[in-house]
Amino acid sequence: xxxxxxxxxxxxxxxxxxxxxxxxxxxxxxxxxxxxxxxxxxxxxxxxxxxxxxxxxxxxxxxxxxxxxxxxxxxxxxxxxxxxxxxxxxxxxxxxxxxxxxxxxxxxxxxxxxxxxxxxxxxxxxxxxxxxxxxxxxxxxxxxxxxxxxxxxxxxxxxxxxxxxxxxxxxxxxxxxxxxxxxxxxxxxxxxxxxxxxxxxxxxxxxxxxxxxxxxxxxxxxxxxxxxxxxxxxxxxxxxxxxxxxxxxxxxxxxxxxxxxxxxxxxxxxxxxx
Amino acid sequence: xxxxxxxxxxxxxxxxxxxxxxxxxxxxxxxxxxxxxxxxxxxxxxxxxxxxxxxxxxxxxxxxxxxxxxxxxxxxxxxxxxxxxxxxxxxxxxxxxxxxxxxxxxxxxxxxxxxxxxxxxxxxxxxxxxxxxxxxxxxxxxxxxxxxxxxxxxxxxxxxxxxxxxxxxxxxxxxxxxxxxxxxxxxxxxxxxxxxxxxxxxxxxxxxxxxxxxxxxxxxxxxxxxxxxxxxxxxxxxxxxxxxxxxxxxxxxxxxxxxxxxxxxxxxxxxxxxxxxxxxxxxxxxxxxxxxxxxxxxxxx
Numbered sequence: 164x165x166x167x168x169x170x171x172x173x174x175x176x177x178x179x180x181x182x183x184x185x186x187x188x189x190x191x192x193x194x195x196x197x198x199x200x201x202x203x204x205x206x207x208x209x210x211x212x213x214x215x216x217x218x219x220x221x222x223x224x225x226x227x228x229x230x231x232x233x234x235x236x237x238x239x240x241x242x243x244x245x246x247x248x249x250x251x252x253x254x255x256x257x258x259x260x261x262x263x264x265x266x267x268x269x270x271x272x273x274x275x276x277x278x279x280x281x282x283x284x285x286x287x288x289x290x291x292x293x294x295x296x297x298x299x300x301x302x303x304x305x306x307x308x309x310x311x312x313x314x315x316x317x318x319x320x321x322x323x324x325x326x327x328x329x330x331x332x333x334x335x336x337x338x339x340x341x342x343x344x345x346x347x348x349x350x351x352x353x354x355x356x357x358x359x360x361x362x363x364x365x366x367x368x369x370x371x372x373x374x375x376x377x378x379x380x381x382x383x384x385x386x387x388x389x390x391x392x393x394x395x396x397x398x399x400x401x402x403x404x405x406x407x408x409x410x411x412x413x414x415x416x417x418x419x420x421x422x423x424x425x426x427x428x429x430x431x432x433x434x435x436x437x
Numbered sequence: 438x439x440x441x442x443x444x445x446x447x448x449x450x451x452x453x454x455x456x457x458x459x460x461x462x463x464x465x466x467x468x469x470x471x472x473x474x475x476x477x478x479x480x481x482x483x484x485x486x487x488x489x490x491x492x493x494x495x496x497x498x499x500x501x502x503x504x505x506x507x508x509x510x511x512x513x514x515x516x517x518x519x520x521x522x523x524x525x526x527x528x529x530x531x532x533x534x535x536x537x538x539x540x541x542x543x544x545x546x547x548x549x550x551x552x553x554x555x556x557x558x559x560x561x562x563x564x565x566x567x568x569x570x571x572x573x574x575x576x577x578x579x580x581x582x583x584x585x586x587x588x589x590x591x592x593x594x595x596x597x598x599x600x601x602x603x604x605x606x607x608x609x610x611x612x613x614x615x616x617x618x619x620x621x622x623x624x625x626x627x628x629x630x631x632x633x634x635x636x637x638x639x640x641x642x643x644x645x646x647x648x649x650x651x652x653x654x655x656x657x658x659x660x661x662x663x664x665x666x667x668x669x670x671x672x673x674x675x676x677x678x679x680x681x682x683x684x685x686x687x688x689x690x691x692x693x694x695x696x697x698x699x700x701x702x703x704x705x706x707x708x709x710x711x712x713x714x715x716x717x718x719x720x721x722x723x724x725x726x727x728x729x730x731x732x733x734x735x736x737x738x
Binding site: 398 | 466470
């Protein structure tokens with residue numbers, strides 16, 4: 164198809180992307196600023212890596228990052244298993260009891276305000292502790308369960324839409340040749356949806372790594388995550404280390420997204436070639 | 438889909454049982470507990486609420502439901518104002534996302550495949566970057582000695598810094614900025630499937646471009662607009678982070694009230710009642726969103 168965009172549309176695109184990227188770029192630029200005032204550029208001593216050193220010698224931030232990393236990895240792995248099962252069920256089983264409920268339960272967390280999910284999870288954990296004694300107090304475990312509950316919904320959507328976009332002919336052929344359902348899943352279906360599983364994992368990881376609200380409700384003493392520490396710092400005003408943290412985050416996310424999309428484009432071409 | 442019927446008997450139940458039970462336990466059951474606690478009394482204990490069920494002297498169970506928390510929410514003006522303000526803010530933000538996001542989604546959908554993929558990546562990238570950090574960026578841009586004021590003052594447009602941070606304006610900027618990708622992505626997915634030859638046909642028959650847009654593109658992208666709007670409106674009503682960081686001390690948003698009742702006042706029953714009222718308000722929109730999604734996926738098959 165030819166490019167058919169009017170001057171108006173191109174202007175909107177330019178302004179829209181400027182709106183999306185100016186804040187991000189400003190954090191990157193000011194992360195190299197020597198001044199403690201953050202937004203006032205100190206042209207004598209900048210650019211500098213001063214705040215990078217400050218960030219990496221801040222024990223509180225490093226400890227929180229370590230907790231966030233552990234929660235995010237466990238969360239992503241669990242969420243992707245649950246999400247793949249749910250996504251497979253919703254995409255491949257036409258009718259089953261509870262289909263409507265499962266669909267609703269995997270759609271609702273996508274839009275549910277986080278304060279509601281957070282509060283309700285906390286009250287559940289408190290009630291469970293009172294009646295069956297588990298979980299004993301709140302901390303990394305309860306936080307991970309909370310994260311899995313909402314990030315599995317995203318993983319489900321990713322897997323489900325991947326499964327919906329390729330037809331069942333390959334699976335049926337394998338079945339006709341006598342492969343058992345479980346074997347078909349592992350030999351045919353899984354390799355085809357693997358890109359979706361990978362992006363589901365990365366998405367679940369990111370959601371958990373960034374989450375503030377649900378973590379605040381479900382964490383306990385001594386299990387503050389990175390966003391919780393950042394939030395308490397940011398509430399007091401701008402702080403130069405946060406720009407550094409943002410710059411590093413943006414760098415990692417950019418590399419990850421570009422890498423995955425290049426890899427997925429290749430996988431798609433291969434899949435089409437088959 | 439004959440072969441799938443075989444799985445039905447053996448493994449199908451097992452496949453869906455795990456996610457089903459997980460969500461039932463950790464997503465649905467908690468709402469019942471919130472509902473229960475919204476009817477109990479505040480107590481100075483751990484946890485800070487009184488049980489609903491109590492053993493009375495005659496060994497019978499007495500259920501003590503009380504509507505005090507709800508009555509409190511309806512008599513104190515603060516809560517009503519916060520609810521109304523939250524809906525207003527979410528609604529205005531959704532409209533702003535539509536105005537900014539529609540031309541963008543349209544422009545992306547009408548680009549060449551290579552350009553399209555790059556632009557799409559540029560929309561997705563902020564979506565993957567921490568919301569907290571992106572909201573923080575606006576503090577640096579909007580504050581009194583921030584980037585925008587510095588630029589405006591250095592070119593001489595203003596002589597005193599504008600007060601932008603901690604205002605309603607900053608909150609709108611933050612919400613529109615954070616939720617814009619959520620609006621663009623579903624709308625783009627919808628526009629991508631559009632048959633643009635319809636527009637050419639309309640123009641060949643003498644339709645002006647804006648008429649063709651109004652009569653063909655807009656109605657056909659209805660589901661994309663609705664899905665995007667729901668993804669902005671519903672979470673924006675309960676938004677906490679953005680009003681807390683950009684909105685200033687008197688930005689009345691219901692998500693923030695819930696947070697303060699819970700963390701500052703330790704009034705768990707009141708916070709629960711706020712959550713239940715918010716849910717009652719939002720569930721119809723969630724059901725609408727789900728039916729829009731179902732129509733979209735049925736249409737794409």
